[in-house]
Amino acid sequence: MGSPPQLSENERAQALLKAKASRQERARIKSQVKSNELSIAEVLELAKQNEVIAKMRVLELIESKSGVGKIRGKAILDKLGISLTRRIQGLGRHQRTELLKEFALPSALNRGRLVVLSGPGGVGKSTVAKKLRQSSPFLVSVSATTRPPRFNEVNGIDYLFMTAEQFESTIKRGEFLEWAEFAGNRYGTPLAPVERALSSGKSVLLEIEISGAKQVKAKMPEALLVFLEAPTWEELVSRLEGRGTDSPERRAARLALAQEEMEAASFFDKVLINDEVERVVASLIEFASA
Numbered sequence: 001m002g003s004p005p006q007l008s009e010n011e012r013a014q015a016l017l018k019a020k021a022s023r024q025e026r027a028r029i030k031s032q033v034k035s036n037e038l039s040i041a042e043v044l045e046l047a048k049q050n051e052v053i054a055k056m057r058v059l060e061l062i063e064s065k066s067g068v069g070k071i072r073g074k075a076i077l078d079k080l081g082i083s084l085t086r087r088i089q090g091l092g093r094h095q096r097t098e099l100l101k102e103f104a105l106p107s108a109l110n111r112g113r114l115v116v117l118s119g120p121g122g123v124g125k126s127t128v129a130k131k132l133r134q135s136s137p138f139l140v141s142v143s144a145t146t147r148p149p150r151f152n153e154v155n156g157i158d159y160l161f162m163t164a165e166q167f168e169s170t171i172k173r174g175e176f177l178e179w180a181e182f183a184g185n186r187y188g189t190p191l192a193p194v195e196r197a198l199s200s201g202k203s204v205l206l207e208i209e210i211s212g213a214k215q216v217k218a219k220m221p222e223a224l225l226v227f228l229e230a231p232t233w234e235e236l237v238s239r240l241e242g243r244g245t246d247s248p249e250r251r252a253a254r255l256a257l258a259q260e261e262m263e264a265a266s267f268f269d270k271v272l273i274n275d276e277v278e279r280v281v282a283s284l285i286e287f288a289s290a
Contacts, residue, residue, distance in 0.1 A: 002066035025052045030064035033050045040065065040103040042094065047088045049256035058082055058099070065103070071219055074174065074196030076102060102199070104150045111204040112192070113288040114220055119211040120258035126229065128206040131281050138288065139197040140203045143169070147185035160190065178208065178215035183253065187212070203288040210264045224287055227268035 032038040043061060047054040063073030064083055071171075077084055080098045082091070091099065114156075115138075117125055133140040144160040146167050155161050162170070166184050170176060179188030197204050206216065216223050237255065263273050270287065272280050 020141045022052045022055075025050075026060070027057050029053060029056070033061065033064045034066050035111075036066065041100055044088065044091075044100070045264040055087050057084075058086050058088055058091065059084050060101075061088065061101075069219075071174070071177070071191060072195060075191050076199065078192050079199060098270045100116070111127045112198040112201050113199060113290050114204050114206070114216070114223040115284055116206045116208065116213045116223050116225045116229060117284070118208055118210050118225065118268070119274075120261040122258065123230050124277070125207045125228055126278055128280050130204060131186050131277050132205055132284060135281060136285050137202065138285070139193070139202050141189055141194055141204055141206050143183060143187050143189055143208065168187075174246075177206075177219065180209055180211045180215075182209065182248065189216075205284065210261050210267075213270045216268065224270065225268040226270045226272060226284065226287065228272055228274050228280070229262070229265065229267045231273055257277065 008146050017164050029043060029227065030122065030189050031040065033040070033043060040062065043053065047056070051154055059073050062068055062076060063070050065073075068076070074084060077086075078093060082099070086095075119125055129140050132138050142156065142158075142160055144167065145163055149161050151157065153159060163184070167179075167188065168189070170190075171179060175191055177191040178192055179186060181187075187209065188206060189212065194204050194206070206212075206222065208216070213225050217225055228268040270283075272283055274280055
């Protein structure tokens with residue numbers, strides 16, 4: 001490989017000015033996309049005549065669209081099979097068509113509803129999620145975890161079981177919608193399947209811990225957060241103490257944590273009392289279709 005060309009000071013200065021002008025042009029286009037002055041389709045057309053726009057990364061373009069952002073932008077490209085480093089000028093015919101279809105209608109008209117179910121441990125979140133999976137068109141997201149599977153758990157159905165190294169790599173790639181650590185183990189929600197379902201018009205239920213629910217709300221403000229409560233504190237204590245899979249120390253930790261978690265109910269959009277699973281499921285379906 002030959003040596004790179006040696007530029008004079010004047011040539012170097014001109015190159016820097018050209019690069020600055022290109023950044024400013026791309027920033028102007030992204031600003032117009034964000035304010036809806038330009039559509040994605042119009043930018044793709046402009047790129048045919050404008051080399052600066054043609055060299056813009058597709059991710060950079062769509063994440064500037066109001067309501068998309070970095071997380072949804074990556075998920076959309078993943079769904080469409082478009083590389084995160086692909087530039088507009090490098091889009092294939094099929095990729096271009098699918099990208100135009102993705103942004104052909106306002107997202108509010110074809111996007112599913114994201115419902116987050118949370119609450120203190122032992123309140124029955126898993127039972128509600130299981131019933132919802134069996135009796136509704138909801139996609140119930142499967143969480144990833146670093147804890148080992150229990151004897152009755154199936155990988156890919158109950159959890160996606162990962163090693164600590166796999167989980168850490170997934171965090172670094174930005175592929176979790178949310179993640180948290182509890183009792184020495186990590187738990188997280190893979191972003192891609194959630195975004196694919198929402199983009200196709202399917203509603204999604206996340207059954208996650210309270211700290212994760214707050215992360216989701218920060219990243220997707222349109223999410224509906226539902227807090228599940230036991231009918232009484234005494235019943236919640238009875239459920240936690242009756243868990244055969246927990247050690248006495250773990251049950252004590254769960255009770256202490258449950259007391260703290262009950263105080264978080266005011267942060268949520270809805271509060272449901274889990275006195276009857278079928279009634280809770282019906283309410284969640286109603287919220288999603290409202």
